[in-house]
Amino acid sequence: xxxxxxxxxxxxxxxxxxxxxxxxxxxxxxxxxxxxxxxxxxxxxxxxxxxxxxxxxxxxxxxxxxxxxxxxxxxxxxxxxxxxxxxxxxxxxxxxxxxxxxxxxxxxxxxxxxxxxxxxxxxxxxxxxxxxxxxxxxxxxxxxxxxxxxxxxxxxxxxxxxxxxxxxxxxxxxxxxxxxxxxxxxxxxxxxxxxxxxxxxxxxxxxxxxxxxxxxxxxxxxxxxxxxxxxxxxxxxxxxxxxxxxxxxxxxxxxxxxxxxxxxxxxxxxxx
Amino acid sequence: xxxxxxxxxxxxxxxxxxxxxxxxxxxxxxxxxxxxxxxxxxxxxxxxxxxxxxxxxxxxxxxxxxxxxxxxxxxxxxxxxxxxxxxxxxxxxxxxxxxxxxxxxxxxxxxxxxxxxxxxxxxxxxxxxxxxxxxxxxxxxxxxxxxxxxxxxxxxxxxxxxxxxxxxxxxxxxxxxxxxxxxxxxxxxxxxxxxxxxxxxxxxxxxxxxxxxxxxxxxxxxxxxxxxxxxxxxxxx
Ligand SMILES: Nc1ncnc2c1ncn2[C@@H]1O[C@H](COP(=O)(O)OP(=O)(O)OP(=O)(O)O)[C@@H](O)[C@H]1O
Ligand SMILES: [Mg+2]
Numbered sequence: 001x002x003x004x005x006x007x008x009x010x011x012x013x014x015x016x017x018x019x020x021x022x023x024x025x026x027x028x029x030x031x032x033x034x035x036x037x038x039x040x041x042x043x044x045x046x047x048x049x050x051x052x053x054x055x056x057x058x059x060x061x062x063x064x065x066x067x068x069x070x071x072x073x074x075x076x077x078x079x080x081x082x083x084x085x086x087x088x089x090x091x092x093x094x095x096x097x098x099x100x101x102x103x104x105x106x107x108x109x110x111x112x113x114x115x116x117x118x119x120x121x122x123x124x125x126x127x128x129x130x131x132x133x134x135x136x137x138x139x140x141x142x143x144x145x146x147x148x149x150x151x152x153x154x155x156x157x158x159x160x161x162x163x164x165x166x167x168x169x170x171x172x173x174x175x176x177x178x179x180x181x182x183x184x185x186x187x188x189x190x191x192x193x194x195x196x197x198x199x200x201x202x203x204x205x206x207x208x209x210x211x212x213x214x215x216x217x218x219x220x221x222x223x224x225x226x227x228x229x230x231x232x233x234x235x236x237x238x239x240x241x242x243x244x245x246x247x248x249x250x251x252x253x254x255x256x257x258x259x260x261x262x263x264x265x266x267x268x269x270x271x272x
Numbered sequence: 273x274x275x276x277x278x279x280x281x282x283x284x285x286x287x288x289x290x291x292x293x294x295x296x297x298x299x300x301x302x303x304x305x306x307x308x309x310x311x312x313x314x315x316x317x318x319x320x321x322x323x324x325x326x327x328x329x330x331x332x333x334x335x336x337x338x339x340x341x342x343x344x345x346x347x348x349x350x351x352x353x354x355x356x357x358x359x360x361x362x363x364x365x366x367x368x369x370x371x372x373x374x375x376x377x378x379x380x381x382x383x384x385x386x387x388x389x390x391x392x393x394x395x396x397x398x399x400x401x402x403x404x405x406x407x408x409x410x411x412x413x414x415x416x417x418x419x420x421x422x423x424x425x426x427x428x429x430x431x432x433x434x435x436x437x438x439x440x441x442x443x444x445x446x447x448x449x450x451x452x453x454x455x456x457x458x459x460x461x462x463x464x465x466x467x468x469x470x471x472x473x474x475x476x477x478x479x480x481x482x483x484x485x486x487x488x489x490x491x492x493x494x495x496x497x498x499x500x501x502x503x504x505x506x507x508x509x
Contacts, residue, residue: 228352255354257492267354270280 015260016249018045018238024189024219025070025107030084032065032074039065041243043084047189052211052220054230054251057240058266063223066240067191069093070221071107072100088189105132108182112194114174116166116181121158124166124177125149128185144184152180153210172203179210183218190214192222196229208233227267231255239263276356276422276490286351290360293343294420297364297371300336301416304371304378307333308412308475311381312405315468316398320389326382333375337368356489363489367419370478370485374412377471377478384464384471393461400447401468404440408472408479411437415479415486424490427483428507432500437476444469 019026023046032040040062047053047070055063065074072093074080086093093103105128116124125145128134135141145162149155154176158169166177175195182190192211196204211220211233224230230237230251237254239247239262247260258264265271278294279287307326314323344365347353353361411433418427448462448469487495487507495503 227354231354256358258355264355265280268357269282269286270277271282 014044014245015247015263016253017236018245018248020046020048022049023047024049024051024089025221026085026087026090027066027069028085030066030069030082030086032062032069032083033079033081034077035079039243040069043243043245045238045245045248047219047221048236049219050215050217051236052215052222052234054234054237055221055223055240056225056227056230056237056266057246059225061240062243063240064193066245067109067193067221067223070189070191071104071109072098073104073109075100102132105185106187107189107191108185108187109191110175110178110182110193110195112197114171114178114198116169116174116177118165118167120163121149121166121169121177122162125180125184128181132185134185148180148184149177151183151210151214152176153206154180170203172199172206175199175203175207176210179207179214183214187218189219189221192220194223194225197225204229227255239266241266276360278360289343289347289351290357293340293347293361293364296336296340296343297367298416298420300333300340300368300371301419303333303336304374305409305412305416307375307378308381308405309409311378311385312402312409312472314382315385315388315405316402318385318389320386323382323385323389327379327386330375330379333372337372340368341365356492359489359492363485366485367482370481374475374478377475380471381468384468388461388464391461391464393464398465400440400444401465401472404437404444404469404472407433407437407440408475411476412479415482418483418486422486422490424487424507427486427490428504431480431483431503434476434480435500437473441469441473 025047027046028044030040030043031038043062043066045053055067057063068074069082069086070088070093074082082094088103088107092098117127119127122145125148126135126141129141129144135144146155146159149158154173157173158164158177166174169177179190179195196207199207208229211222214220222230222233234251236248237251238245239254239258239260241262247254247258247263249259254263255267258267278290281287307329310322311326313319314326344361347361351357411430414426414430414433417423418430445466448466452459452462481496484495487493491507493506495506498506
């Protein structure tokens with residue numbers, strides 16, 4: 001063998017293809033601290049239009065932290081400090097002029113545990129559009145709610161009980177409700193942090209099918225601990241390790257022939 | 273590029289499964305190599321008993337192929353291997369198909385020899401057949417070694433050996449044609465010898481395929497249907 005296995009060098013650049021032409025989101029040299037503890041080191045990665053990017057890596061490696069930078073969810077954590085360049089369509093995400101509430105409508109987020117509001121199914125979906133004044137009248141709102149629920153693949157299951165509480169749905173339905181709530185405000189990017197980790201294989205398959213459909217209109221970044229899920233739903237995969245982005249590549253390449261030893265060890269379930 | 277290790281999984285049982293799989297393939301390879309060597313020897317020494325044994329032993333190789341195939345399917349279903357683990361399983365599934373075909377060719381050697389003996393033949397072409405056969409066996413052994421050691425460099429070198437085998441096969445075929453034209457009574461036997469040579473030449477092709485799978489396994493590159501020069505250049509990059 002003439003190839004050299006690559007060790008983890010702190011100054012080492014990400015292996016593979018973190019950058020793309022015409023990115024929807026671009027991040028360069030991002031560092032994140034919680035107090036004086038650094039959680040992300042010099043992370044640079046682009047997300048394209050109509051693309052699903054999967055973030056994988058061991059627990060605590062910084063996937064959620066990096067994801068939360070993209071819509072400034074980290075602002076809500078007092079001790080959290082973000083540095084570096086983060087852009088959405090070329091606009092600085094951390095610019096003073098950027099309204100975080102509007103930003104979060106453009107860059108929506110779906111969490112690991114479905115977290116519907118303690119309101120009716122209808123109001124869960126209508127909440128965002130109401131907040132942002134997206135509907136002029138009840139008929140407008142009805143349409144937004146129906147379209148969002150249809151796109152989330154939930155409409156047929158709930159159309160006869162829109163007034164029932166969202167919390168009364170099954171876990172998989174609640175997760176789709178949260179996705180409907182996210183897309184109701186017309187986002188451009190959807191961030192998903194382990195969206196299917198609490199779901200059975202069928203509910204998972206439904207969510208994954210949905211992700212594939214959503215890709216036609218949105219950019220999606222998904223954190224997942226399921227290697228098979230990352231392989232199934234994403235076009236590109238980024239491997240995080242101890243706060244660094246070690247390798248980024250086409251998903252097929254990452255799962256058949258990763259270039260970095262750490263990526264290989266992680267996805268084959270070997271000791272790092 | 274990473275180094276290819278079969279072991280080191282957090283799941284020790286998975287390590288064991290892959291190790292077992294690999295040794296089963298090596299055992300099958302050993303058995304196939306033995307069949308080819310015996311087939312060749314039966315030809316050269318006009319040994320009917322050995323030819324009989326070679327022709328009768330092929331089912332064992334088939335059974336080994338089936339068993340390994342089953343294990344691969346089991347690993348795919350239960351472990352959903354990725355990266356080098358995935359390439360290993362895919363390379364094995366392909367390798368055993370070629371090994372099984374090599375087994376078929378060895379069986380043919382045995383059967384042709386039985387027919388030659390029945391015809392009372394003593395062909396003057398056996399010496400060349402011996403030379404070609406030994407070349408093929410060496411290549412097969414090197415291919416199996418490259419697989420055992422996951423050695424892509426050795427695999428690359430071994431692929432090159434196929435050229436010499438092809439050249440020798442063609443030379444032998446030309447000789448046989450001359451012989452048949454000079455002495456039409458020799459046609460029947462010369463044809464059988466030619467078939468034996470053909471079987472040996474095919475074994476070289478299968479050994480070459482196995483080397484390509486080794487390169488795929490180690491490098492993650494599909495190198496089939498690429499000429500040797502290009503292949504070498506690509507791998508040295
Ligand atoms: N609110 C917080 N306050 C302090 N430290 C935090 C906070 N959130 C995360 N961290 C730390 O930052 C590092 C990265 O955490 P993060 O949640 O981003 O990891 P992760 O890759 O998403 O892990 P998991 O797969 O377990 O969700 C960890 O060391 C974690 O302890
Ligand atoms: Mg997380």
